[in-house]
Amino acid sequence: MHKYFIKKEKRFWTNFVNNLMSQIFFLSAFIAVVSLFLITIYVFYNGIQIFKTVPVKDFIFGSEWEPVTRKLFGIFPMIITSFYVTIGALILSAPLGIACAVFLAEIAPLYAQQIIRPAVQLLAGIPSVIFGLFGLAFIVPLIQTFTEVAGLSILAAIIILSIMILPTIISISEDAIRAVPKELKESSIALGTTKWQTIYGAILPASSSGLMTATALSLGRAFGEAMAVKMIIGNTQTMPDFSPDTLFGLLSLARTLTTNIIGDIEYAVPGPHLQSLFATGAILFVFIILTNTVYYLFLKKAYGVRRAQ
Amino acid sequence: MKIEFEKGNVAKIQMEQNIALGTLWFSGWLIVAVLIFIIGYIFYFGLPTALSFQYLFTPPEGGRYDTGGILYQSIATLYLIFGAILVAAPIGIFAAIYLTEYAPQNTITKLIGFAIENLAGIPSIIYGLFGLAFFVIFLKFEYSLFAGALTVAIMVLPVIIRTSEEALLSVPQRLRQSSLALGVNKWQTISNVVLPSAFPGILTGILLSIGRIIGESAILILAAGGSITAMPSLLSSDYPFFLPDSARTLAVHLYYQATSYDSRGKAFATGVVLIFIILFLNFSINQISKSYRKRFVR
Structure with a gap:
């Protein structure tokens, strides 16, 4: 003392x-x-x-990106691709992640929890470049063997992103499910329902705002991910080919808003080109702010849910 | 919900229950399988090279063909962690102290909370652009580890603040009251009683941030460049005086290795090194929080 x-x-x-x-x-x-x-x-x-040199409309809705040779700065294909990749990843990841969260919170015996929870934690800690490497060395050749295309594709990006956002979905959904009042579960079970009927009829509806929060947050993460996507999406600046030949764009090469910045920064010189990359970042930022706002609105309704990490 | 106790119906409900629970079991273990497969895949291809000490302790060589090792990159990573934590840890811990011990319920506190939440949601590429515009160009740090470290420090700030806050909140109120009852002022209570009790939790936050820093690559490509020509220096007589060199951390190096076909094989070895560090950090965090939980939960 x-x-x-x-x-x-x-x-x-x-x-x-x-x-x-x-x-x-x-x-x-x-x-x-x-x-x-x-x-x-x-x-x-x-x-x-x-926007001093390029009109806002041409920038956001222009479909050609030739910043060096033709001074064309259209990021519309990238906006479309960003949404496509993000929503694709959510469609794969959200059901799996929520199912895993339900398993952890409601069903899993202690030993399973003690294995799965650290695994989720570890998955969250793996650097994005390692996911990119895995995608490049495993997923891309896999797609290549089943189809006639290069393998670098939107599909590869969707698969890797869906793995990357799983930990976010799982940990926040689990918190939301655990926050469901015990009385609610017990009343449901007292009605003679099975475990699954309780989960489906009582727990999931009661935690729905928390599950929405998890989805909104992981949407932001998928939208903002740069490195892993850059390594496996091919980064071509044209509009992805949405014809049935490429499975409605899934097998098409493309470029997202984030990979536009990473890809071009290596040779962008100060001036319109560098400014256009900042503008790309600004557009990305606007979308992130929007998803964050959605998150805030849901967060206010969800009880006991806090942002993981 | 209508529940009818007919025999066929019960069988149907039972089957539905079995299928549903089976799916849930499957999805839980699928995550583990995916994780093991990814780590196993990287280890299978990378472990032989990573275990040769020559790779770990020789400087990079050969440019695109990458015939050398990762000595400079490892040192750059260490410097980056050192620089970023040196900035982020005090600020983050102090901010958490303010928020838990001092902050009145007013607009400014709400604003601070809002800022922290939003900082946590900003993708790293935006931090990278900010680092480029502010530290590299406006403050004229050039592409340097210093600019990278400062940008990364802002990125991990929310992590440190949130975990420290939780650690401080878990210190029982009676400890503070007993200290104050001795006639000691608030700062002495915080420094002698609250901080030591919250230390393991705060340490967890710092280890978590180190994990984030090691894995970060987008920010560093934008703010620290990717030079591997020389050993990065810690101090310099030129502006900026601290960590002045452009350098490549392990994660950034992995990116360049993986995207150049000639050195793809080496990328796995770098990946093994990164995964080893992450595993070690995770293990330490779990050990700390295990011993920590025993202390206050009785």
Whole structure:
């Protein structure tokens, strides 16, 4: 234990330190606000510059991206691809993730929980470049053997992304399912229902807002993922071919908003090209803000659900 | 819901129940299978190279054909972790202290909470663009580990704040009250009583952030560049004085290796190194939180 002196000058000093520290704590917390402010300002300010030379309509709805040779900056194909890939990943991932969450929260015996939960945690920690490498070395050749195409494709990106967002869906859904009041489950079981009827008829509806939150959040993550997608989607700047020949675009090469930035940054020179990449980031940011807002709206309704990590 | 106790109906419900529960069991174990398959796949192709110490401890060589090792990349990764944690840990922990011990219920506190939530949701590519615009171009740090470390520090800030907050909140209120009852002021209570009790939880947050930093690649391509020509230096006499060199971390190196066909095989070895570090971090986090739980839950 420390010695606490009651001498006057000592007391002045301890009071001074006490006040100083409370100020430092406040400033540290406020850095979060400053950071968010600066990030928003810098990305949007640098992005808006492009609209001095390229009209907003041509940028967002233009379908050709030839920034160096023809000075064409149309990101419409990338917006479409981003949505396509994200929604595809959610369709694969959400049912599986929610099923896994139900299993963990309601059915799994202790030993299964002790294996599956760390596995989910580990899956969340694996770097995205490793998912990209796995996709490039395993998924892409696999697609290649079953079809006549290069293998680098939207389908590969969807498969890898759906694995990457599983941990988010599982952990938040599990929290939501565990937050369902015990009375609700017990009343359902007291009516003579089976376990599955209780899950289906009582637990899932009661936790639906939490499950929506999980989906919205993982949507944001899939939309913003850059590296893994860049490695396996081919990154061609044309509109994906949505004809039945390529399984409605699934086997088509494409480029998303995020991979546009990563792919072009290596040779973009300051000027319209670099500005257009910031503008791409700004558009991406707008979509992320929208999904975050949806998340906030659902979060207010869902009880006991907190953002994982 | 209508429940009829006819024999056929009961059998049908029973079958439905079996199928449904079977599917749930299957989906739970499928996750484990996917994880084991991915890690096994990377290890199968990468372990032989990664276990040769020559690969780990020789500098990169041969450019695109990648005949050397990953010495510089490992050092760059260590420097990046060091730089980013040095910035993010104090700020994050102090912010968490403010939010748990001081913050009044007002607009500013709400604003801070809002900012933290949103920072956690921003994808790393946006952080990368910010790092490029602000640290690299505006503050003239050039492509450097310093610019990368500062950007990454902002990225992990929400992780550290949230985990530290939870750790601080789990310190029983009576510990604070007993300390204050001794006539000690708030800062002395925090530094002598609250922080030591919350330390394991805070450490968990820092380890979690280290995991995120090691896996990060998009930010570093945009803010730290990808040079592997020389050993990155820690200090320099030129501006910026700390971590001034452009360098490639292991994750970024893996990206370049994997996307160039000539060095794809080496990418697996780098992947093995990354997975080993992540496994070790996860193991440590679980050990800490296990011993931690025993302390307060009685």
